[in-house]
Amino acid sequence: MANKIVTDEVLKQIGKMGEPRTYEVERGAIRRFAEAIGDPNPLFNDEQRARETRFGGVIAPPTFCRSMGSPIPDVKLPALGDSFRGLDGGSDWEYFHPIRPGDRITAQTRLVDLKESEGRLGPMVFITMETTYTNQFGQLCVTQRSTAIRY
Numbered sequence: 083m084a085n086k087i088v089t090d091e092v093l094k095q096i097g098k099m100g101e102p103r104t105y106e107v108e109r110g111a112i113r114r115f116a117e118a119i120g121d122p123n124p125l126f127n128d129e130q131r132a133r134e135t136r137f138g139g140v141i142a143p144p145t146f147c148r149s150m151g152s153p154i155p156d157v158k159l160p161a162l163g164d165s166f167r168g169l170d171g172g173s174d175w176e177y178f179h180p181i182r183p184g185d186r187i188t189a190q191t192r193l194v195d196l197k198e199s200e201g202r203l204g205p206m207v208f209i210t211m212e213t214t215y216t217n218q219f220g221q222l223c224v225t226q227r228s229t230a231i232r233y
Contacts (some may be wrong), residue, residue, distance in 0.1 A: 088198040100153040100191040109183035141180040152189035171229030
């Protein structure tokens with residue numbers, strides 16, 4: 083299929099970064115998040131029991147990063163115009179370092195891929211973004227790769 087939407091010019095946007103956003107992680111926010119998702123794990127709300135684990139104290143649940151938004155880069159797809167439909171194509175997460183109370187986490191999103199495919203309703207564009215969550219020590223804590231589908 084010849085590219086109709088994802089042209090060489092459109093592909094030049096790969097690597098485009100959103101503005102970084104930094105969050106102060108509070109113990110109460112971790113506890114409230116765990117309560118909201120119904121997770122009673124003592125790692126997220128009981129300092130005494132959490133200290134007895136390999137983590138040595140309270141940590142945030144793996145999905146806690148969902149509470150830390152990151153501005154996404156604006157992807158221009160001129161051939162789709164301003165009216166298009168969109169779907170969430172899913173996310174993959176990788177965890178490297180736990181997020182702890184008192185951490186300052188910087189989230190930043192980067193456009194990593196654009197692909198075009200033909201669907202039943204016409205051309206579809208798969209937009210892949212990668213968001214990194216890095217602590218104040220420069221340690222990468224989490225990466226999220228998300229795919230959005232526009233058609």
